[in-house]
Amino acid sequence: MARLDRQRILEREHPPALWVVMDESVLLQEVGGRKVMRNQLAHLLSFRTRPWVQIQVLPSSVGQHTGMMGSFNLLRFEDDPDLFYAETYDVPHMTANPQVIRERSVGYARLQAMALSPEDSAELIARVMEERYGDQRGTDGRDVA
Structure with missing residues (x-):
């Protein structure tokens, strides 16, 4: 429920800017079943028209990158x-230390530079949604969920 409440922040009249770089693997790792994944990817695509939300996908082909240390929020x-x-396995960490902010901001800028553009990211998300989680027919002609 807390996650849904946080998402409502994006529905405000003056929402905060949200810039996300996500690893391509999150599109491919099926969690909750095909229908859930399809809905999740469709939800990500619904943000394309919102000027204050930018979603970029970091392709697996980039290899080693600064985001491999784990997810974080600036x-x-x-x-x-x-x-x-940032959250580790059991301990969250928050700081306003200017040096940490500077280092992580540079790391995030590098991730953005290596990631696909928001437009190319949306195309990839849509393609994965259809190819991997779209409606498929079994050999007997019935839908496979």
Whole structure:
């Protein structure tokens, strides 16, 4: 429920900017079944028309990259200090240390530079959604879920 509440923030009249770089593997690792994955990818594609949301996919072909240390969030505020937030297996870490913010911002900029453009990312997401999680027919002509 908390995740749904967080998503509602993007529905505000003045939503925050959200820039995401996600590894291509998250599109391919089936979690919750084909229908769930198809719906999840369709949900990602629904953000294409929102100017404050940018989604980029980091292709597997880039090899080693700064995001391999794990996922993280950089939070920027108008009137408050920027924050870096990351979760490890059991311990979350948050800091406003300017040096950490600077280092992680450079790391994120590198990820963005290596990632597909938002348009190419949307094309990849749509292709994976159809090819991997789309409606398929079995040999007997019936739909396979």
